[in-house]
Amino acid sequence: METQPALFERVQAAVSERLADLAARVSALDDRALNSRGGQRIARALTLIEQVLGDEDEDEYVANAALPREENESEELGLHGVRTALAATVASMRQRQQEQRHLHQLTIGKLEAVAQTCVGQRKQLDDVNKAVSHLRDQNRKLGEENDRLRHQVADLESQVAQNEVAVHAMSSAVSGLEGWINNPPSLYRPHSATQTPTPRKGRIVMRGQGRFRGRYFVDDPNGEVVLGASDATSETREFHDGVKSWLKGFRDVDWGEFETVSAT
Numbered sequence: 001m002e003t004q005p006a007l008f009e010r011v012q013a014a015v016s017e018r019l020a021d022l023a024a025r026v027s028a029l030d031d032r033a034l035n036s037r038g039g040q041r042i043a044r045a046l047t048l049i050e051q052v053l054g055d056e057d058e059d060e061y062v063a064n065a066a067l068p069r070e071e072n073e074s075e076e077l078g079l080h081g082v083r084t085a086l087a088a089t090v091a092s093m094r095q096r097q098q099e100q101r102h103l104h105q106l107t108i109g110k111l112e113a114v115a116q117t118c119v120g121q122r123k124q125l126d127d128v129n130k131a132v133s134h135l136r137d138q139n140r141k142l143g144e145e146n147d148r149l150r151h152q153v154a155d156l157e158s159q160v161a162q163n164e165v166a167v168h169a170m171s172s173a174v175s176g177l178e179g180w181i182n183n184p185p186s187l188y189r190p191h192s193a194t195q196t197p198t199p200r201k202g203r204i205v206m207r208g209q210g211r212f213r214g215r216y217f218v219d220d221p222n223g224e225v226v227l228g229a230s231d232a233t234s235e236t237r238e239f240h241d242g243v244k245s246w247l248k249g250f251r252d253v254d255w256g257e258f259e260t261v262s263a264t
Contacts, residue, residue, distance in 0.1 A: 178247050 174247060
């Protein structure tokens with residue numbers, strides 16, 4: 001049969017060993033763990049501590065029955081302090097576990113809201129990408145149309161430049177013709193009404209070959225044949241008036257084009 005001190009030491013060693021094991025397990029736990037595995041470990045540790053506290057009452061009763069009264073009171077005070085500390089630790093860990101569950105639920109709610117926001121933003125992003133793709137296609141088509149119009153404008157500018165060169169050339173020719181009409185040679189100059197026309201002297205001869213053979217009028221200083229000078233002067237005046245009318249019409253058209261270009 002074991003003596004009382006040996007029995008007390010065995011009981012105290014068993015309690016200390018279990019308390020040390022519990023302290024090691026509790027210290028290894030992460031108070032901020034939010035996953036299911038961490039929560040299960042915390043629950044098992046708390047349950048184990050509560051079991052130790054329950055078993056401690058039985059061990060204390062056995063030890064108190066075997067120890068003297070004075071030693072019993074001192075050991076009872078020590079064990080009571082340990083029980084009080086463990087009870088406070090268990091209550092604190094229970095509270096932390098509830099707080100962690102609450103934080104976990106809040107985090108899940110916030111993550112679900114963030115997920116819904118991400119889904120909505122994803123749809124908006126898809127719509128924006130479609131709009132950007134459509135705008136890129138339109139921009140490409142407008143660029144092609146712009147290039148085509150540039151080529152057309154370049155061709156039209158080339159044609160306008162050629163037409164301007166032709167108009168300037170014709171205007172120069174018309175200016176020369178107009179100067180010649182305004183200052184005709186003395187042969188085609190119209191006679192005044194008071195001046196008696198001098199008849200031209202000439203003769204008709206046969207010249208040419210083939211279909212170009214015919215009667216031609218030539219000047220004759222001897223004066224064998226005299227053609228009607230009044231008829232020749234009238235025809236010359238009519239020709240002169242016709243050319244002047246044509247020149248006036250050309251100048252009117254040219255001046256109208258100049259006013260149109262100036263207005264634009």
